[in-house]
Amino acid sequence: MAGRPVIEYYFSFISLWSYIGSRSLQALAKQHNAQIIYKPIDLMQLFSVSGGLPVKQRSVQRQAYRLLEMERWRRLRDIPIVQHPKYYPADPSLAHRVLLAAIDEFGHDHGPVHEFTRRSLQTVWADESDIADPATIVAVADASGLEGSRLLERARDEKELAIQEDALTEEVVARNYFGLPMYVYRNEPFWGQDRLEMLDEVIRSGREPIRVD
Template identity: 30%
Template sequence: MSDPIDFYFDFASPYGYFASLRIDALAAAHGRSVTWRPILLGAIFKVTGMKPNLEQPLRGEYLTHDVGRIARLTGAPFIFPDSAPVNGVAASRAFYWLTDAHPEQAKLLARALYHAHFGEGRNIGPADVVAEIAEQTLGSLGYDRSAVLAALGDQTVKDRLRGETEQAVARGVFGSPFVLVDEEPFWGWDRLDMLDRWLSSGGW
């Protein structure tokens, strides 16, 4: 069986959001699974010297236009959040707290958080908002707000997110979404069609 595809993303990234809506189905069409890996672009920007897109002249204005256009093209629910770019630390920690024991539920939570942020325009930065969404999404597993809030402050969970981000840098990841297929890198939502063709052909 082929190795899983690694899907790196930041919860602050609208392009990561759009990719999250498609990546698993795309991979499954080629008999591949996907390992979701949230990261913190803020830490990566310290390495690359970049600033968030929204803080860059001209590029920020283009982004706000472009993501609305993508939403209309794909039919994805989308409201540009007033809180953008959101701090994705709590959301990312919640994912890594859950993913080893319940990887599919962790993906479900990530989708719910992404939808709340970009589909409904909610600010998912605060820990209590993340805990609320997690409780709504994972209540059937017995997780409540207090358990989620405790997990967000757990040093092991904090270290996991830091380690995943550092590993991403070591693998050449510098943006969101960033997909690695057998170490072949693809950066950006607009590379998913190329990724699809790469998987179909075995590369070129």
């Protein structure tokens, strides 16, 4: 009998498209009883080695079309979005480490871990709060059912958590992935939240992963 589906999920709390797909990913995982392996990474570092550009360094044409796509997907996913968040791009590393500390204690399947991930993305892209602010991180963690202050202390004090975030960033680069969100199922990558339907199809059908040499 086939085992439980496992979805590796590379993302960042400041990734717009990770936010847009966040609810749909969790719904897909629930539908298939799949496990999501959360892998927060340094998006700006990924950009620097893969040819990507931060939003404000892109051409005016690409910036304009991005706003159009934001509005389309806001309607399709039925979610709130602030087009120009006040605190974007904030440094999400401390919040990423809080997430990693929570995973270390409770595992990826823990309900509050799912909720903290979703709420942290929402904090940037809908609530327009500062995900780099320790007080904000604690409030989001507490609202998610986690012990925010204690996890924040771990995130600040334990170098292993920073090393882990760096290692995940190195991992995504080593696998030749270049953007977020990146969903990986049985080593087949799906780049972008608009590939969630393709991810759903491969899990549903049970087909063999596509390999391209």
